[in-house]
Amino acid sequence: MKIPEELLKSAKKYHYDTFLMQGVEIPHLCVEKSKILSSFCCPGLEISAKKYSQGVKIKIVVKKGVKIEKPVFLCFGVLGKNGKQIILPEITLEENSEAKILSFCTFPKARKVFHKMEAKIKLKKKTRLIYKEIHYHGDKFGTKIETDFKIFVGQESGFESKFVLDKGSVGKLKVNLRAQLEKESFCKVLNKVIGRGKKDEIEIYDKILLNGESSSSLNKLRGVMINGGRIFFKGETEVTKKAKNARGHIDCQEIVVGENSMVQSTPIIIVKNPEARVTHEASIGKINQKELETLMSRGLSEKEAIDFVIKGMIE
Amino acid sequence: MKKILEVKNLSVESRESKKKILENISFEVDENSIYALVGPNGAGKSTLAYALMGAPRFRIIAGKIIFENKDITKTSIEKRAKMGIALAFQEPAYFENIRVKDFLKVGNKDISEKEIEKTLSLVGLDPKVFLNRKVNRQLSGGERKRIEFASIIAMKPKLMILDEPDSGLDIIIYREFYNILENIKRETKSSIILITHREEIGAICDKAGLLYKGKIIDEGDFRKVIREYCQIVNRKKICKGFKE
Numbered sequence: 001m002k003i004p005e006e007l008l009k010s011a012k013k014y015h016y017d018t019f020l021m022q023g024v025e026i027p028h029l030c031v032e033k034s035k036i037l038s039s040f041c042c043p044g045l046e047i048s049a050k051k052y053s054q055g056v057k058i059k060i061v062v063k064k065g066v067k068i069e070k071p072v073f074l075c076f077g078v079l080g081k082n083g084k085q086i087i088l089p090e091i092t093l094e095e096n097s098e099a100k101i102l103s104f105c106t107f108p109k110a111r112k113v114f115h116k117m118e119a120k121i122k123l124k125k126k127t128r129l130i131y132k133e134i135h136y137h138g139d140k141f142g143t144k145i146e147t148d149f150k151i152f153v154g155q156e157s158g159f160e161s162k163f164v165l166d167k168g169s170v171g172k173l174k175v176n177l178r179a180q181l182e183k184e185s186f187c188k189v190l191n192k193v194i195g196r197g198k199k200d201e202i203e204i205y206d207k208i209l210l211n212g213e214s215s216s217s218l219n220k221l222r223g224v225m226i227n228g229g230r231i232f233f234k235g236e237t238e239v240t241k242k243a244k245n246a247r248g249h250i251d252c253q254e255i256v257v258g259e260n261s262m263v264q265s266t267p268i269i270i271v272k273n274p275e276a277r278v279t280h281e282a283s284i285g286k287i288n289q290k291e292l293e294t295l296m297s298r299g300l301s302e303k304e305a306i307d308f309v310i311k312g313m314i315e
Numbered sequence: 316m317k318k319i320l321e322v323k324n325l326s327v328e329s330r331e332s333k334k335k336i337l338e339n340i341s342f343e344v345d346e347n348s349i350y351a352l353v354g355p356n357g358a359g360k361s362t363l364a365y366a367l368m369g370a371p372r373f374r375i376i377a378g379k380i381i382f383e384n385k386d387i388t389k390t391s392i393e394k395r396a397k398m399g400i401a402l403a404f405q406e407p408a409y410f411e412n413i414r415v416k417d418f419l420k421v422g423n424k425d426i427s428e429k430e431i432e433k434t435l436s437l438v439g440l441d442p443k444v445f446l447n448r449k450v451n452r453q454l455s456g457g458e459r460k461r462i463e464f465a466s467i468i469a470m471k472p473k474l475m476i477l478d479e480p481d482s483g484l485d486i487i488i489y490r491e492f493y494n495i496l497e498n499i500k501r502e503t504k505s506s507i508i509l510i511t512h513r514e515e516i517g518a519i520c521d522k523a524g525l526l527y528k529g530k531i532i533d534e535g536d537f538r539k540v541i542r543e544y545c546q547i548v549n550r551k552k553i554c555k556g557f558k559e
């Protein structure tokens with residue numbers, strides 16, 4: 001695919017396989033602001049994108065029984081200092097299909113960039129989707145990002161999502177995820193974010209509804225705030241009446257470094273079936289002093305030791 | 316005999332609670348020797364180890380630490396590490412996401428994968444199994460202790476402070492453990508301060524010190540020190556097997 005140099009540069013920061021990304025016959029879609037730069041589908045996969053007054057509407061369908069082996073790349077970006085981008089994807093996996101989507105959102109020079117994504121993801125019966133979204137917002141704290149996922153995980157299906165923003169600045173970030181799970185389905189939702197400045201404000205709200213018998217979920221957050229910004233995390237897992245034997249777990253680890261940094265974590269657990277169980281674990285606050293002491297006794301400076309622990313937690 | 320370490324009238328308190336834990340401690344460690352530090356629970360052995368390493372949790376309120384003729388009393392923990400002091404913790408920390416091989420590299424960035432494997436084998440851990448395992452709580456206590464020991468060996472320090480490296484080890488490795496220590500002493504010419512509750516240690520150590528209620532109250536030949544220890548704590552049972 002043809003990818004602007006600026007976009008590739010930021011992809012490399014995340015050790016993205018830019019070689020694979022640029023390969024021929026790699027299913028992808030690349031959008032800068034509201035301009036569709038390129039797209040490619042493969043058998044069993046439909047990608048269509050349409051510009052409308054506000055932004056770009058996207059439809060991705062993985063056909064019944066099809067297993068897409070190669071990752072599907074989605075690249076969204078605003079490459080200049082200012083700009084607005086609204087993306088409305090609808091992703092459907094038809095019965096018995098499988099896919100892996102790598103979505104890369106980059107705003108490398110952002111001073112005043114607004115990006116909004118409203119994704120609807122529908123997994124029909126017996127499907128698997130791995131969805132990974134990586135963000136790079138440059139280093140000027142100049143983005144305002146709102147992402148919204150509405151996910152339906154059909155019977156016996158599995159959904160895994162990973163949202164990663166651990167390089168550069170954040171700016172204002174809001175992630176909203178709603179997932180509804182049907183019988184014998186599972187989902188894993190993982191968020192990894194590092195904020196590095198007082199202008200960084202991160203709000204993540206994951207809501208998982210276990211709505212079917214033996215459905216299960218794992219909701220993980222790994223967050224670090226350095227130098228005075230704030231992270232708000234709300235992880236909600238609800239088991240409905242009919243979700244017998246459902247299992248859920250919320251796992252939140254956050255590190256707070258520096259003056260005026262703040263993290264807030266709110267687990268919400270609602271269980272309406274007596275044969276279901278949801279657990280929660282959290283560790284929030286300063287870096288484990290014993291770990292730091294050990295690393296320093298091996299010759300690392302305090303800063304190096306902090307970086308080492310954070311890297312370990314985020315990876 | 317040249318000294319690698321000289322501790323002079325050292326008093327140490329906890330930085331947080333200001334509790335004085337060690338008082339007026341003096342002792343010396345010869346170059347290329349094994350010094351055993353014994354004493355009852357709570358005597359202050361680990362605190363002394365931390366203070367020698369320079370852990371910020373403790374504050375030196377009086378006295379001096381001389382390492383290779385240099386006063387390091389005010390030297391930071393990481394600088395002491397770089398000078399060649401290393402501490403194997405009594406209760407090692409866990410690192411959720413760090414692989415054993417990367418943990419061993421922390422103290423020695425130039426170590427080759429081959430050497431890491433060799434070091435793991437030395438402490439009785441199969442490199443095939445452990446190289447890529449995480450240093451997390453799924454490790455057994457003994458496994459973690461061996462990794463701790465390996466990570467110290469990997470640093471090739473001039474002075475190893477080993478805080479009860481022999482506790483929690485199974486019989487097999489435990490027997491070998493003393494051979495390993497003797498080999499290290501012979502091959503690397505490094506010195507070892509060995510904190511232990513094991514009586515068998517007498518066979519390999521050159522000197523012992525008895526720490527009791529924050530003070531070194533006896534020093535010298537291991538057996539002599541243990542006898543003193545027994546008299547003081549007045550627990551005849553411990554003394555069994557230590558004949559004159």
Ligand SMILES: Nc1ncnc2c1ncn2[C@@H]1O[C@H](COP(=O)(O)OP(=O)(O)OP(=O)(O)O)[C@@H](O)[C@H]1O
Nearest residue numbers: 329332334336355356357358359360361362363405
């Ligand atoms: N940070 C601290 N603040 C206050 N008291 C402490 C602190 N650390 C240790 N102590 C106390 O100092 C004393 C010595 O502790 P230390 O851990 O050095 O003993 P030890 O000789 O290593 O014992 P063991 O054989 O059980 O390992 C104990 O009474 C302990 O409770």
Ligand SMILES: [Mg+2]
Nearest residue numbers: 360361362405
């Ligand atoms: Mg101790």
